[in-house]
Amino acid sequence: MYFPKASLFLLSLAGSLVSAQSATSSAAATATSGAVTIVKVSDANGDLAFSPSEIKAEVGSWIEFRYWPRNHSVVQSSFDKPCQPLSGASTIWSGFMPVAAGTTDFPTFTVKINDTNPIWFYCSQGKHCQSGMVGVINPPSGKTLASFMSAAKAAAENLSPSSSPFGGVKGTSSKSSATTGGSSPSGTSGAAASATSHSAASGNAVKGWLVAAGALVAAAVAV
Numbered sequence: 473m474y475f476p477k478a479s480l481f482l483l484s485l486a487g488s489l490v491s492a493q494s495a496t497s498s499a500a501a502t503a504t505s506g507a508v509t510i511v512k513v514s515d516a517n518g519d520l521a522f523s524p525s526e527i528k529a530e531v532g533s534w535i536e537f538r539y540w541p542r543n544h545s546v547v548q549s550s551f552d553k554p555c556q557p558l559s560g561a562s563t564i565w566s567g568f569m570p571v572a573a574g575t576t577d578f579p580t581f582t583v584k585i586n587d588t589n590p591i592w593f594y595c596s597q598g599k600h601c602q603s604g605m606v607g608v609i610n611p612p613s614g615k616t617l618a619s620f621m622s623a624a625k626a627a628a629e630n631l632s633p634s635s636s637p638f639g640g641v642k643g644t645s646s647k648s649s650a651t652t653g654g655s656s657p658s659g660t661s662g663a664a665a666s667a668t669s670h671s672a673a674s675g676n677a678v679k680g681w682l683v684a685a686g687a688l689v690a691a692a693v694a695v
Contacts (some may be wrong), residue, residue, distance in 0.1 A: 500524055503585065505532035512608070513569070513595070514540040520600050522593075526606040526617050529585040533608060537581045539569040544595045544605070546581055547633065551592050551615050555601035555627035564593060565633045585609065592620055596632040 501524040503509040512523040518541065529535060547557050548564035557565065566581040566687050583591075591609040594601040606624050608617050 477608075488620050500526040500528065503527055503529035503533035503535060505530040508534040508536050508582075510536050510538050512540060513537050513544045513546065514605075516540065518542070518603060518642065520595070520603045520605040522595075522605065522607040526610045526611065527607075528608050529588075531585055533585045535583045535585065537583070539571050539574045539579045539581070541571045541575065543568055543570040544600065545569065545632065546579045546593050547596045549592050549594055551590070551620055552623075554592065554606060554620055554624035555594055555596070555630045557631055558592075563633075564591065568597065568632075579673060590615070594630075596630055599630055601630045602627055 484612075500693060501509055501511075507557055509527060509529070511525075511527070513524060514520065524599070527535060545568045546564060550558050557563065569579045569581070571579060588610050590612050593607050595605040601624050604618070604625070606621050608620060610622040611617060641656055
């Protein structure tokens with residue numbers, strides 16, 4: 473089958489757009505000051521993972537953990553002791569967030585970034601931590617998420633602050649955002665919604681390009 477040069481160019485363009493979209497989805501995220509970055513806690517497939525699981529966050533930015541079914545938590549730990557809560561009165565502990573299957577109203581837990589110190593975190597449900605449900609904000613040089621995940625897999629226990637003698641800032645299981653690390657930004661829900669809408673708009677734009685490219689290819693082949 474003969475493809476005109478214009479058709480080959482459009483096919484190449486479509487492939488490039490798909491590759492760029494995939495790279496954006498899988499790459500580590502960057503949270504800029506004043507912005508809200510959404511981290512999915514599991515997903516529609518029930519994967520035991522945070523997405524993104526590695527974030528470089530500037531001071532003044534916000535990380536919104538958005539919970540998917542069924543029941544997960546976010547707990548701060550240390551690099552050396554994954555799957556074990558970090559002691560202290562101001563460490564992160566969202567509490568468990570039960571989410572019904574099929575819901576479209578996801579509970580959230582929002583953390584303000586007040587400095588660039590590393591924040592290692594995990595889900596304390598069952599053996600989720602050992603299964604790779606871990607993440608990091610601002611990893612320091614020489615300490616990688618891969619190493620943290622490897623150590624988590626070998627952890628003997630997966631502990632929650634509520635069942636251990638640890639302090640922490642506990643969230644709620646309500647649909648409104650639970651916030652730690654300072655007052656939430658004005659209109660946090662709106663800011664988060666804007667971030668989501670922007671992401672969706674970017675995806676729709678790519679889809680639009682692909683549809684247009686496909687239509688032009690079809691027209692060129694028909695000629």
